[in-house]
Amino acid sequence: MTKPALTVLLLAALVSSLSIRAQVAKGLTYTLESGTTFSSGTHAPLWLSANKQGLSSISKDNGYFTAGIFRPMDIDTDKRFSYAFGLQLAGAYNFTSSFIVQQAYVDLKYRSITFSLGxxxxxxxxxxxxxxSGALTLSGNARPIPQLWIGLADYLAVPHTNGWLSFRGHIAYGRFTDGKWQKDFSTPNAKRTEDVLYHSKAFYFKVGNEQQFPVNFQAGLQMETEFGGKQYVNGNLTRLPSKFKDYLKIIIPLAGGSDSPVSDQLNIEGNIVGSWHASLAYHPGDWKFRAYYEHYFEDHSMLAFGYPWRDGLIGLEVTLPQNPVVGQILYEGMGSKDQTGPDPNDPTRHQVSVRDNYYNHSIYTGWQHWGMGLGSPLLTSPIYNTNGNLYFYNNRVLSNHFGLSGSPTSELSYRLLLTLTRNWGTYDIPIKEFKQTYSLAEITYSPLKLKGWHFTASYGTDRGSLTGNNNGAMFVIRKNGLLLK
Structure with a gap:
């Protein structure tokens, strides 16, 4: 028996055994899913592999089976204390792993504060x-990072504002899990890392009371950091600091100490990325209009206004009243070409922070996990590299992206994606302008007579000089339902 087949049997046995043990928890749900992709060309088309939480593959032919059990938090909405948990395992072929622990977590909530571990x-x-097309800092393009997360999962109203002002935020620490995979993927002398630590923090606020007025504004700051761990270059090992003081330094970004690499002593410890976010929504009747903006940064000059904010993601989303044709329309424009500009010799500036080289870093293997970029998949992920280097060779991109979805009947739904990009490589390794187009057509059938069953067929295409001409079809069968009442 092959390893994937054995994995499938074990997962099925796990779900079956849990259904017998009614004492585990109330409201337990399950999900079983199988997906198969067939492609021609060099890779699976981008929109058949991107933004799938890393449970995907760029190999032109691949497949997986996954089983999960979950207890949702919303069962206990009337209680001060509530909990949730989830476990999702997968067996796969032509993925970066043949066995994957996709999700394994426990959430505890007391009043408004949530603790999540896993x-x-x-x-x-x-x-x-x-x-x-995906957010610039965290898009759901790569596998989740195990972490301890503490914060407000939902907006909490500020007292005495009558619901017009609310806020949420979090702080988290975790660890990347791709060290062994990096060793297998990289050439012997290439840069790679192991046991790298993770830190995340964010604060958002919302102005508006939708029960009284159909407009709300949201904004906030998100920051993510890689720190600690071990770096290997040309076979040489460098241990990066991860003492208690380093955990504190990462909260308020500070320069590294004497045990840090020289670049961190001169700048800030670790690899810090982040975004400013803003969103304005208007809900007149059954319509919904929402405009949003994300400004990405990799150093303090772009965190503030040291240089013009020429890069970012802008979007407009329209939700139509219920109809059998179109449910949502979306447009996004994304730019990462400027990166504070190419010229490091501007005599008018006391400090020069140009050529940011998005998602790459001098010490770490960049803003990736298991080869997939943690941010926008339009900045070509290292998993596509054939030279054994974990490096984003294409991070200067301009794109126009369109999305459309709807539910013609109670049993059928669809979505369409079209992305037009222009690509220039990096400042250090430029390429002549490459144009690349990505598209997706997808339909899901959810028969009312087969409750909980969903059948999805997707067809994707890539056209251009960057990742080539690829055509592929993906078929997914999913069954979900209530395991325990």
Whole structure:
């Protein structure tokens, strides 16, 4: 028996055994899913592999089976204390792993404060998870990072504001899990890392009371950091600081100490990335209009206004009244070409922070996990590299992205994606302008007579000089339902 087949049997046995043990928890749900992709060309088309929480593959032919059990938090909405948990395992072929622990987490909530421990799929901030091309800092493109997360999962109203002002935020620490994979993927002398630590923090506020007025404004700051761990270059090992003081330094970004690499002593310890977010929504009757903006940064000059904010993601999303044709329309424009500009010799500036080289870093293997970029998949992920280097060779991109979805009947739904990009490589390794187009057509059938069953067929294409001409079809069968009442 092959290893994937054995994995499938074990997963099925796990779900079956849990259904017998009614004492585990009330409201337990399950999900079983199988997906297969067939492609021609060099890779699977981008929109058949991107923004799937890393449970995907760029190999032109691949497949997986996954089983999960979950207890949702909303069962206990009337209680001060509530809890949730989830476990999702997968067996796969032509993936980066043949066995994957996709999710394994426990959530505890007391009043408004949530504690989450483990590996959990997270929805990106402020963008539509099914129609967007992906947020710039965290898009759901890579596997989740195991972490301890503490914060407000939902907005909490500020006292005495009558619900017009609310806020949320979090702080988290975790660890990347791809050290062994990096060793297998990289050439012997290439840069790679192991046991790298993770830190995340964010604060958002909302102005508006939708029960009284159909407009709300949201904005905030999100920051993510890689720190600690071990770096290997040309076979040489460098241990990066991860003492208690380093955990504190990462909260308020500070320069590294004497045990840090020289570059961190001169700048800030670790690899820090982040975004400013803003969103304005208007809900007149059954319509919904929402405009949003994300400004990405990799150093303090772009965190503030040291240089003009020429790069970022802008979007407009329209939700139509219920109809059998179109449910949502989305447009996004994304730019990462400027990166504070190419010229490091501007005599008018006391400090020069140009050529930011998005998602790359001098010490770490960049803003990636298991080869997939943690941010926008339009900045070509290292998993596509054939030279054994974990490097983003294409991070200067301009794109126009369109999304469309709807439900013609109670049993049928669809989505369409079209992305037009222009690509220039990096400042250090430029390429002549490459144009690349990505598209997706997808339909899901959810028969009313087969409750909980969903059948999805997707067809994707890539056209251009960057990742080549690829055509592929993906078929997914999913069954979900209530395991324990």
């Amino acid at each position: 590996s959990k799929n997270l929805v990106p901030e402020f963008v539509n998870p099914t129609l967007s």
